Amino acid sequence: MSQMKHFEEELGLSKSQIVDEALSLFFKTVIELKQGWRIAFVDADAPQRVREFTSPALTQVEWATQRERIVLSNADFDRVQKMLENPPGPTPQLKAAVARRSKRRQEESSQRKQEEPSHR
Numbered sequence: 282m283s284q285m286k287h288f289e290e291e292l293g294l295s296k297s298q299i300v301d302e303a304l305s306l307f308f309k310t311v312i313e314l315k316q317g318w319r320i321a322f323v324d325a326d327a328p329q330r331v332r333e334f335t336s337p338a339l340t341q342v343e344w345a346t347q348r349e350r351i352v353l354s355n356a357d358f359d360r361v362q363k364m365l366e367n368p369p370g371p372t373p374q375l376k377a378a379v380a381r382r383s384k385r386r387q388e389e390s391s392q393r394k395q396e397e398p399s400h401r
Contacts, residue, residue: 315346
């Protein structure tokens with residue numbers, strides 16, 4: 282079932298209403314980002330737990346509104362340029378993080394397959 286269909290049934294809203302709500306939320310988010318605010322979800326049971334929300338478009342808005350000039354010395358510029366031309370390999374920590382993520386995705390995929398109803 283598509284997410285749209287799921288929300289239509291769960292919320293009792295039409296596709297048009299769902300899209301209107303999504304656009305309203307997006308526009309409000311852009312306005313708040315331009316004022317230096319970020320969008321986050323706060324756990325009702327544990328207010329200290331917060332999840333920040335972003336998307337590629339929102340990140341672009343944030344970057345566009347918060348321009349910052351970076352000035353490097355010639356030596357620092359040369360060092361950055363060398364690193365860009367010859368990037369260092371992944372660190373052991375990065376490799377471990379990728380392995381954990383891959384394992385978690387495989388577990389989630391297996392769990393979803395087990396939860397899917399059979400269509401036989």
